[in-house]
Amino acid sequence: MSYRKSYCLFGYFGFKNFGDDLMLVNALNHLDLIKRNNTYIVFVAEDYYSEQKAFTSFKNIKVKYIRLTPLINYICIYYYAFISREAFWIGGTSLYESSAANLDGIVWLNKVINKFQLFGKNFSFCNIGIGDFTSEKGLNLYKQIVNKSKRFSCRDHVSLMKLKNFFPEKPNVFEGGDLACLLESSFFNRDPKSIVFCGHFQYQDDESVVETYSAILNDICKGKEKVLFMPMHQGTQSDNQFHNKVSQKLTTPFEIINYSDDLFKYMSQAKIVISMRLHGLVLADILGIPNIGISYHDKVSIYIKSTNTLVEYRNKKVKENISIETIQKVISNYKKPTEFLNQEKNKAIKGMKVFEV
Template sequence: MDTTGRKSFLLFGYLGGRNLGDDAMLSGFFSAAPEKTDFVVLARDKDEVKIPTNRTVKVLAANFFEAMKQIIRSDGVIRVGGTSFHDEYKIKSNLRMKCNYAKLMFMYLLPWLLRKKIAAIGIGAGTPLHWWTKFTATLSFRACRLIIARDRASARILNNLTGGHNVLAGVDLAFLDERDLCNRTMPGVIGVSVLDLSPFMTIGYGSQLDFWEEVIKRTAERSAGKELRIFAFKDNDSESDLIIAKELERRMGGLFDQVSVVGYADGLERILNDMSACDTFVATRYHSAIFASLMGMKMVIVPYNEKLLHLVDDLAISPEAVIDLGHWSRTQELGAFEPTYVNPARANDLPVRVSDMRHAIAKFFA
């Protein structure tokens, strides 16, 4: 704990994992957090964490002993975005799942025992099905002084787990990022964020490529598309969007005047700049949908994960813009869809929730 009068907080989550969405959430967090506060970030790869130049931040490699040491030294602990304690993906080892969730629970319970301030900000939640998931999630979240959910559906689940204990329905932290996300639309430019859908659809790899090709063709027909920009938001050892992006670049080369791939290594600023020129955007990665909505462009949603459907609800996106993955899995045919303009400023109570979230974060640090 600092003796100079400046408080220090430990940040953890899916940080330093070469994922532009996680970078955007951390950037959004720093835009809302007080400047006269020090932070320590636990990261998978400390060289991949993007820190604003006006911040005093120490980045350390995440491991159990470092986490324990930093919890003891800090004034508080904050989970920054992401989804934790969920049963959405099959885990090869039940013992591995229990160990992972036990370590995650430790990140909440140790600071609680030491009477530190604990918050989970901009997090998502799925309904826990396994008893161990529910047990660890309930104990962890009840230790928090503040919980801000990234969408209303997650807020309902977290309220059920905690009995309504300090849960606020907020927004994803990327919505708090203060950078200018203007739309420089160039007619005929189609953008698509891709990922390997095979873990989420009962189809083979070849059929998945057929799916992407059909989605892009159909979108281009509706928008007189002449240029295709393929975005790979995630690129790490366990999951890389670049593999399928490069394959689609080869496949679609004869259908557009120009096809390009923009990946994680190009940086968030380059990706946002190239996205802003798109006339229509096919959003698969969660944060690509957020960025496209903030730019006010026409969108199509590929909801590989339930969190995208929660975002569709929060942004009041027309169901016509949502592609039915289940229909393709069953029939190998693409159902009807229509690109739709999105304006977050008019989406339900989202602007109010942004304001409430900033106020709650400021109050937590006070």
């Protein structure tokens, strides 16, 4: 593989997170349309991409996946910084400080940027989210990273404002969108026959949440409808850990899907999707499947409100009841938010302009 025109790509890749993997393949497909004869070196925690056609078969670009072993992370990264033209971070809430003041991720990112700058290479961010910083050290790292970055597109207006509040004069900063919205839905055929549930691993030890959703699913399905538990994340901490707990209390047929299975095929079987995971909702909307969101995080409720579609029925708090009447109301009255999705798609494409160098 030639590295004559190579670019390095970073992100939350290789962690078996559906949203991040969807953003990666969508970004690569878009680059395949607008760039020719480029090589993209994608750094991943685990390489399950090289054997998948969707992540390797492109007409105009070449893609190589590099697993971030300690050797690569600490030594060989200098080689890739030397041979590449530029580096990019793609998608995700990339700049934030966790509630436990864990700065490991942002410290590592700052070091990676320094290695590329050592060889005079630019580092840019594409369609990312920006969270909050609670410590002076975290805020200082955030400022260092932004000051050193060349171009910056944010996936939403809130992130853009957080950036501009600290850096009002920084050039090449603009609003993009969620790369997941670049997915084309014309390739999928619906076969609605099941209830799809996408939970979140953080509730696996919360017995009250487990009880709530087992009771809701039992009430909805009445022992007749099948529940498909679909993990949007199945890394070290897997959504299926929560799904296993819920399924033990079910009196209705169910199946727990693995991340390695064809998630699109199973999603297309949904009569309705009930999801804590944001990209479970995004995928359902793209495929035109009725859905209800469980807002474990503000980003879920913000997304549902932005679609302006049956918001009063589709936006539920954690442990809030979801009645059979609500299910029927959503299934009967849901319409795909096409205008919103097209707007998000166009914003995501605009965010990809950070690659136009």
